[in-house]
Amino acid sequence: MKREWLVFAMLWLVANNLRLAIFALQPVLPDIRHELGLSFTATGALTSAAIAMLGLGSIPGTVVGRWLGARRVVTLTAAGIGAASLLRLLPPQGFWVFAGTILLSLSASLVQPAIAVLIRRWFSGSLDRAASVYSNGILMGGTIGAAATPFVAQVVGWRGSFVAWGALALSIALLWALLTPRADSPVPEVRIRDALRNPRAWQVTALFTFQNLAYFGAAAWLPFLLAGRDPAYVSLVFTCLNFLSIVPLFVLPALTWPYATSAAWYLAMGLLTIAGATGLALGLRDLAWALAFLLGLGCAGAFVGSMALPPLVARSETDAAAISAIVFTFGYLLSFASPVAAGTLVDATHQVTTAFWPSIGGGILMAVLGVLVPRLVVRSRAATAAA
Template sequence: MTRSQSSVGEHPAGARPAGPPAGPLTLLGVVLLALNLRAAIAGLAPLLPDVRLELGLGSGTAGLLTTLPVLCFGLISPFAALLGRRIGVQRSLLMAMLVILAGSLVRAAPGIWWLLAGTVLIGAGITVGNVLVPSAVKQDFPQRQGAVTALTTAALTGGAALAAAVTAPLAHTGLGWRGALLVVGAPAAVAAVVWLPQLRRRHVAPPVRLGGAAVLRSPVTWALAAFMGMQSLTYYAMLAWLPTLLRDGGVSAADAGWALALFNLLGIATAVLTPTLAARRGDQRGLGLLVCLTWAACLLGLLAAPSWYLVWATIGGLAQGAGIGLALTLLVLRARTPESARDLSGTVQSVGYLLGATGPVLVGVLHDGSGGWTFPLTTLCVAVAAMAVAVLGAGRDRQV
């Protein structure tokens, strides 16, 4: 179904926001929410060698610490969509920030089990934000979907970059790795406070249900899920293991952390640009293939010339920002209403992140089994090829 065919009658009469209209405070709140949707995960990656040393963890278990939140994304996403239906998007997003904050406090406690429990809480809170922020964007900013999605994606990527940059230096100032992780979890409290006024804004949903089973029957949904899955698998594998890969090659801990920060920071530019470009055109297949080619250049570069790691971190950063920006934009563009955006987001992110959750563990296991990084990086190249096939379906101009 094309966009022109689906636009007629997609907003039934009576669907309207109750309370004050969306304004600058709403926009600031959405951006601050997005800022916390990767930071707590990215902040752990530069500290993994220190965590492994203190707790005596193997590569597979260390990879699990990065995989657990992504696994939560996959398992909890359908329930996050249900939570949005039950108590509303605004209350659900406030709850998400409070859970992230609680998880940050729990994982700072001594012992591996507290670390794992806090990581799961953080993953659960981020999952609710992942699923419902696209719905909030479509609901509160229907005329500025591309621009606001660009801002939220930039905030998401920027939060990850900042966390990756500061945790290693903070850990060596006397705070230790636990104190550093507490610092990167603190902005969730700020987001919660700024978001509080949104509880006065209640949206009266139309009685027509355009999501649910219809979402599951659409081939667009599964193409989007495959694209997001391969993008997530590649991104989270790199997020978890790029510093370790570089440190195994003789790069210092601080330089490896800065390379990961560069990987995340440079994604901000493409995270801003890609949603705007995608929203201006009906067909996004060419843009998606360009993203895949850029990912391939990063991985092949690390294989062929690892000493040029700053170049490949730069290229990979541009690729991951564009990839997540395109994936989140397609969730908005391929949905007909805020309600279908919520259900499509829940379904796609559930399947996509379940696939993505395998990335850090898979790379850790392949590294331990092969004794090097060639086999893991080659496997990620295969994932990028699958991503390219998926975007041919996800990028077509049609809606769920």
């Protein structure tokens, strides 16, 4: 294999690419809504459509990976993200903003089982480290997209931000094609019916779902809570939500503590999420940066743990692809309703603060499940090892 550090770097960049263009949408939603005349419900539906596509492509992604090979799937879908981002500029924009967002999210979804296979294939001796690099790249993609877009849009407008992030995605696709190991083989045949009966898959899905519900509901509506504040403050809040909140997590790859299977870890993350979402629901705009940090840290901590679980609990490449497909498919599909529900609450109450109620519910469920699910996962792994 090529120099390991280079392959790790490309894994991080590709993971970054899976979320950057999607999360870059959130800070410019108020401008898009104003120019295109969307209702709050339709605006929430734009975010929900992206989340739904992140789920819908995962199981088909196992078929595409078996057909094209895992590495080639990553190359093509990375390019697809860039192309779809640019498609959002086409007229009529009311249609193409939705269609392009759906297509780029679908591209990001199709690749997820292939990456789980490549992690096990390329990093069999350092699965924990590779899983942490991958999840960190995804988090940083959301961070860069959400925190930098207010400044990019201030200079070139929200349409120009689509061009900037689309060009970056195409560049990452080219680098991946040039710099990663050329040898490729198909994603192993995945028996989805067997995966659906796998209790470990559903246990991980439960954790993944509720941190998504809490995060996406809050992130989609923060710009509306902060309407009228200067771009620097909006960027600060999103930086606290998506970047500063994950800085404490950078030490996780160096720890020997198995945080990904720790009930205490998920309980703590759930409580942080509840605290942050409650403050936002109370309309504490001047403290939005601190509340966003709490919510971001809680959701990011649960996200890193649940993202690390599929390769860790899998018994083979086939198992890794199957568990990943189930987790991402149902984890995103079950949580896509959060932004739409939040938008419906805002339309009904005419209070933006009510948009954060679903995030409070997500945090509560995360805390409750955090006590139960990791113990079940550990017991399941022990039973499998003894068999």
